Amino acid sequence: MMDAGEYFLEGNIACAEAAMKAGCLFYAGYPITPASEVMNHLSKELPKVGGRFVQMEDEIASIASVIGSSWTGLKSMTATSGPGFSLMQENLGYAVMTETPCVVVNVQRAGPSTGQATKPGTGDVMQARFGSQGDYEIIALSPNSVQEMFDLTVRSFALSERYRVPVILLADAGVGHMRERVKIPEEVEIVDRKKPSSGEKEFFDTSEEDHVPPMPNFGEGHELLVTGSTHLGDGSRDTASFSAQDRLVRRLVAKIEDNKRDIEDWEERDADAELVVVSYGSMSRPARGAVKKAREKGHDVGFFRPKTMWPSPEERLKEIGEGSKVLLAELSLRGYRMEVERCVDDLYVYDRLNSLPTVDEVYEKILEVLR
Amino acid sequence: MITAAEIKEKYVRNHPSPFCPGCGGGMVLNAMSRAVERSDVEKEDIVAVSGIGCAAWIPSPHWRVDTLHTTHGRAIPFASGVKIANRDLEVMVVSGDGDCAGIGGNHLLHGARNNIDLNVLMVNNGLYAMTGGQVAPTTEHGERTLTTPHGNPASSFEVAEVVKAAGASHVARWTTYHMKELIAEVEKAMETDGFSFIEIMTQCPTRKGKKQGMDGIDMLAWYKENTSKDKESDKMFVGTLCDVEKPELVGSIYRQIDELGGV
Numbered sequence: 001m002m003d004a005g006e007y008f009l010e011g012n013i014a015c016a017e018a019a020m021k022a023g024c025l026f027y028a029g030y031p032i033t034p035a036s037e038v039m040n041h042l043s044k045e046l047p048k049v050g051g052r053f054v055q056m057e058d059e060i061a062s063i064a065s066v067i068g069s070s071w072t073g074l075k076s077m078t079a080t081s082g083p084g085f086s087l088m089q090e091n092l093g094y095a096v097m098t099e100t101p102c103v104v105v106n107v108q109r110a111g112p113s114t115g116q117a118t119k120p121g122t123g124d125v126m127q128a129r130f131g132s133q134g135d136y137e138i139i140a141l142s143p144n145s146v147q148e149m150f151d152l153t154v155r156s157f158a159l160s161e162r163y164r165v166p167v168i169l170l171a172d173a174g175v176g177h178m179r180e181r182v183k184i185p186e187e188v189e190i191v192d193r194k195k196p197s198s199g200e201k202e203f204f205d206t207s208e209e210d211h212v213p214p215m216p217n218f219g220e221g222h223e224l225l226v227t228g229s230t231h232l233g234d235g236s237r238d239t240a241s242f243s244a245q246d247r248l249v250r251r252l253v254a255k256i257e258d259n260k261r262d263i264e265d266w267e268e269r270d271a272d273a274e275l276v277v278v279s280y281g282s283m284s285r286p287a288r289g290a291v292k293k294a295r296e297k298g299h300d301v302g303f304f305r306p307k308t309m310w311p312s313p314e315e316r317l318k319e320i321g322e323g324s325k326v327l328l329a330e331l332s333l334r335g336y337r338m339e340v341e342r343c344v345d346d347l348y349v350y351d352r353l354n355s356l357p358t359v360d361e362v363y364e365k366i367l368e369v370l371r
Numbered sequence: 372m373i374t375a376a377e378i379k380e381k382y383v384r385n386h387p388s389p390f391c392p393g394c395g396g397g398m399v400l401n402a403m404s405r406a407v408e409r410s411d412v413e414k415e416d417i418v419a420v421s422g423i424g425c426a427a428w429i430p431s432p433h434w435r436v437d438t439l440h441t442t443h444g445r446a447i448p449f450a451s452g453v454k455i456a457n458r459d460l461e462v463m464v465v466s467g468d469g470d471c472a473g474i475g476g477n478h479l480l481h482g483a484r485n486n487i488d489l490n491v492l493m494v495n496n497g498l499y500a501m502t503g504g505q506v507a508p509t510t511e512h513g514e515r516t517l518t519t520p521h522g523n524p525a526s527s528f529e530v531a532e533v534v535k536a537a538g539a540s541h542v543a544r545w546t547t548y549h550m551k552e553l554i555a556e557v558e559k560a561m562e563t564d565g566f567s568f569i570e571i572m573t574q575c576p577t578r579k580g581k582k583q584g585m586d587g588i589d590m591l592a593w594y595k596e597n598t599s600k601d602k603e604s605d606k607m608f609v610g611t612l613c614d615v616e617k618p619e620l621v622g623s624i625y626r627q628i629d630e631l632g633g634v
Contacts, residue, residue: 026456050633052455052624057481061448064441068420068452071439072460076452094442218437218453219460221415223384225432227440236386236432237440 001049004186011149011175012037012079014182015105016045018153019077021188024103025051026069026076028062030084033117034173035107038079059084063091063104070100071226073217075157079105081173082124083114086131092166093132094228096252099164099204099215101193103156106168107176108281110354119354120173122281123332125339128168129310135249137256139263140168140310142280143175146182152307158191159263163255164212170309172331174282174356196222205233205247211255256311265307270295271320273302275369278317278340279329280306282356287329290362301366309336317343327369329362378404381414384435389428393580393587395547395573396429399494402550402571403434403463406557412461419463420450422475425501425575426467426494444475447482450489458621461490461561468495468509472530476508479530483537483566485620490560490567493530496575504578515582531570535613540565542612546572546594549609556611565619572598572607 001020009017016038019027027046029039039055046053052069056062062078069076080088085106095102106128110121128140139159143152153169160167196203196214203224206213213233216222225235230245238244256263269291270276279287284305294301304320306313320326321344328340329350341347350357350365373381382404390396407414419430423443431440441449446464454462471479471493482489498516499505505518509530513522535542541563545553553571560567574580574590585593599606 026452028452028455047624047628047631047633050628052628054451054455054620054624056448056451057477060445061451061478061481064445064448065452065455067441068439068449068454069456070452072453072457074456076456090442091445218418218439219416219457222437223435224437225440226438227431228442229440 001045002184004184006181006183008179009146009182010037010177010179011143011146011171012107012177013041014146014150015079015153015169015171016041017184018150019103019157020045020049020051021184022154022157023075023190024077024157025074026066027051027078028054028056028065028069029078029080030056030059030062032081032084034109034176035079035081035105037176038105038107059087060091063088063095063102066102067091067095067098067100070102071218075101075161077103077105079107081107081109081117082111085124085127089127089131093134093136095166096132096136096138097228098226099213099252100166101160101164102166103153103160104166104168105153106170108170108172116354118173120282120356121332121353122172122283122330122335125170125309125332125335128170135253137253138168138310139163139165139256139308140170142170142307142309144281144284144305145175146178146180148307149175150182150184154188158189161191161193162212163259164193164215165256170281172281174331178282202233204231204235205251210259211251260311263308263311264313266313266316267305267307268303270302271304272323274300274324275327275366276302276304276320276324277327277329277366278304280309280336281331283329283331283352286357286359286362289359290366293359293363294366299366299370312339314339314343321345325369327366331356373408378408382407382435384433386432390425391577393574393576394425395496395575395587396425396494398547398550399465399492399571399573400429400433402553402557403492405554406561409554410558410561412561416459417461417463418450418453419465420446420453421465422446422470424467424470424499425496426465427470429494430463430465444470444473445478446470447475447478447489447491451482451487454487454489454621455624458625464489464491466491466493468493468497468530469499469507472528473508479534480537483534483539483568486538486540486565486617487620488564488566488622490557491569492557493568493570494573495530495570496573496579498575498578500575500578531568531612534568538566538617539568539613540617540619541567541614543568543610544570544572544612545609546598547574548591548594548598552609563614564622565617
């Protein structure tokens with residue numbers, strides 16, 4: 001693990017270093033471009049800090065073992081890209097249902113299907129939110145720099161432990177393979193899951209305001225019942241009653257919904273301008289550059305970048321949409337578009353496939369919208 | 372000597388049974404409980420991992436230990452995560468034949484190849500019972516099931532032989548007729564430092580027996596008549612298929628951590 005200091009790193013390496021700094025002690029994964037560097041680096045470094053590294057037979061097994069590990073009390077993580085992320089969806093839903101903290105990094109690439117493995121894309125944004133069956137809410141963060149590959153990986157662990165929910169670091173090949181300066185701090189915010197006090201028996205229900213029940217470990221004598229079936233507060237399966245389904249699923253959704261203020265995060269500048277450019281991930285770099293250029297040329301243009309994709313900053317987007325035109329710039333055709341569309345009336349889109357545009361290409365689009 | 376009532380009190384949760392009359396599921400639960408009772412393993416250190424199907428409900432919620440009831444076919448990788456994360460836990464996997472050898476077949480192969488220190492009990496009733504009795508990878512060629520009404524056009528496979536070939540340390544096959552041998556074999560599996568696989572031929576009177584005019588007792592009698600502990604016999608072999616020492620995954624991972632100075 002690297003000491004505190006300034007480094008010139010690739011995004012995926014910064015992510016791996018951040019995981020160790022955040023206290024991750026278990027990694028399971030399967031090779032896939034453009035995410036493999038996370039795994040390659042951890043295979044070498046994680047055992048040196050006492051962590052367990054294992055390469056599994058596929059992505060289904062990878063997330064399965066991550067969930068199993070988390071129930072022994074270890075902070076656990078996997079990383080993948082689109083095809084592997086698709087394979088993980090069922091067990092991701094299992095982690096939501098069993099309230100298992102874990103971090104899933106998706107370094108998105110151009111899809112659908114095999115697509116272009118080395119090229120960036122952000123077509124998995126909706127999948128991150130809706131990919132598994134049934135009703136649920138989940139947390140997904142979007143980094144746009146190597147520094148944020150570090151910082152948001154640390155935050156992914158913190159949110160995951162605080163809310164007992166899988167957190168998706170929704171990166172893309174642009175930030176995953178980008179190399180730039182990154183500052184590794186002396187200390188990072190580490191959050192540990194809430195543990196039960198002695199005699200406590202409800203690990204899957206709570207009357208606490210944050211909706212987060214305490215989580216014990218295997219091997220502590222609780223005779224735990226962990227199941228992906230609908231269950232009561234003590235974990236016992238209830239496959240039929242209205243009350244069990246209603247109480248559990250409403251709480252799982254409320255857990256994220258009601259804690260939104262703590263979870264959501266964004267970057268904004270002059271968000272009351274005539275035109276506000278909304279962008280995220282690696283695309284937000286040329287987009288922010290284009291906004292800067294437009295302002296220098298005297299145009300009234302602002303910038304808004306969600307760092308928390310899910311839950312989405314919908315109230316803020318609606319406020320912006322009330323007074324401003326919005327230009328959504330993203331590396332896909334359908335990535336975040338439906339979410340922004342439902343919040344904003346006067347929406348324009350700069351959608352790009354395969355590679356990042358130049359600052360001037362986005363700038364031209366800004367001028368076109370302003371005209 | 373512990374009594375049956377004491378075994379039940381200590382190992383079985385007070386929960387309505389989902390099993391049909393004559394089902395072998397309860398017998399497997401009994402065998403697992405008695406094996407643990409006989410072994411040196413503390414009940415608190417056991418984690419029972421299962422997938423989906425009737426067999427998955429044997430440990431969850433009935434077995435009074437830590438249980439992890441997971442997704443269809445994935446019990447072995449979930450269990451692998453538990454074991455790699457905390458090697459002090461004794462990890463049992465209870466999985467049906469469809470769960471273990473059908474949808475989860477690839478995980479079974481790799482669990483055996485890695486020789487990871489898990490104890491896998493494959494409860495083999497020869498079909499998908501919970502969903503109504505559809506054909507499984509263990510259903511005999513020509514057999515009629517819900518989805519092979521004209522006879523199974525496909526062939527079954529010898530799961531225990533496949534697991535042995537894939538590299539497991541310890542492989543055995545018994546039936547619910549052979550309770551004493553089964554208890555001893557589960558105990559042996561827990562002692563084994565490596566992947567232990569026990570195929571347990573188990574009667575399903577509801578989905579299979581009924582089609583063949585047999586009840587649970589008839590099916591147990593059939594196991595008695597049609598199995599042999601003699602490998603040369605034409606009958607189905609029951610006993611230990613292999614028991615060998617091989618490098619084990621979790622121990623190897625921890626050795627590397629130690630060598631690299633991790634804690």
